Amino acid sequence: MYICPVCKKKLNKVGNSWKCANGHSFDIARKGHVNLLTTAKHNPKTAGDNAEMVKARTEFLDKGYYRPLAEKIREIVSAELQGNKTPVIIDSGCGEGFYTAELSNMKNARIYGIDISKHAVAHCMTRVNLAGIKNCEFAVASSFDLPFADKSADAVISVFAPVCNDEYHRVLKKGGKLIVVSPSPRHLFELKAAVYDKPYENSPNDYHLDRFVKENETVFEYTAELSSQKDIFDLFMMTPYFYKTSEEGISRLKALESIEVNCGFVIQVYRRK
Structure with missing residues (x-):
């Protein structure tokens, strides 16, 4: 599956490294993952979420608040790939591997997760190694x-x-499926109401996927009771609001000991043209 990020030749596993015919080599980390982020476009040491953000997201997701979403995604992906005996699935922007691990329950599926954050990918390996x-x-x-x-x-x-319209089209087989999950309009509205004077609904996303045909869309919603200040703030750190909330708003949030929030997701299925 892997190709060299430098010359695009096939990578082969040789000992404890991935190597291509042109001599480019990428060492496999102790936990089992490999860093294929090119320094020409990114700094592999600082790209993506930092260790603190990944830790907060991992601890929140492991509480099970988004478990219904993970199971729903697996259900939809399984239905879309029904009849494929050995499906190959790429989880693009996999974070710390919560949804990737759920997809691994699909029989005979081969799952590949990538993320720009080295801290997130290290958490992925910890997750799958502990779970076997x-x-x-x-x-x-x-x-x-x-x-x-x-x-x-x-x-x-x-x-x-x-x-990414072009890259997803490139790696997918003819008729391959792209499943995109985004927030519904009132996703976490109660959390925004706690920190903003004028909370707003989320706008629909337009991904400009002109190389794909949209086949269907599912809106999946439920409520969750966050029963501790730590869980509330860990969730807050997972959202874009973390970067644009005033100190006054953060103080209001830190005063909360519990909150019931709407968890709302839009799951769109596209087919490669």
Whole structure:
């Protein structure tokens, strides 16, 4: 599956490294992942979410608040790939691997997760190693420069992550599926009401996917009771609001001991043209 991020030749596993015919070599980390992020476009040491943000997201997701979403995504992906005996799935912008691990429950599926954050990918490996999951591989890489061969995947999953029209089209097989998950209009509205004087609904996303045909869309919503200040703030750190909330708003948030929030998601399924 992997191609060299420098010359785009096929990578082969040789000992404890991935190597291409042109001599480019990428060492496999102790946990089992590989860093394929090119320094020409990114600084592999600082790209993506930092260690504190990844830790907060991991601890929040492991509480199970988004477990219904993970199961719903697996259900939809399984239905879309029904009849494919050995589907290859790329989780693009996989974060710390929560949704990737759920996808691994699909029988005979081969799952590849990539994220631009080395801290996130390290958490992915910890997650699958502790769970004994054998059908997932992870690499540090960008969604806009995927380290995978042309027409090598049956599906690409993007959950709250950047979407790349051309790269997803390139790596998907003919008729391959792209599943994009984004917030519904009132996702976490109660959290915004706690920190903003004038909370607003989320606007629909337009991904300009002109190389894909939209086949269907599912709105999936439920409520969740966050029962501790830590859980509330961990969730807050996962959102874009974390970067644009005033100190006054953060103080109001830190005063909350519990809150019931609407968890709302739009799950769109596209087919490669």
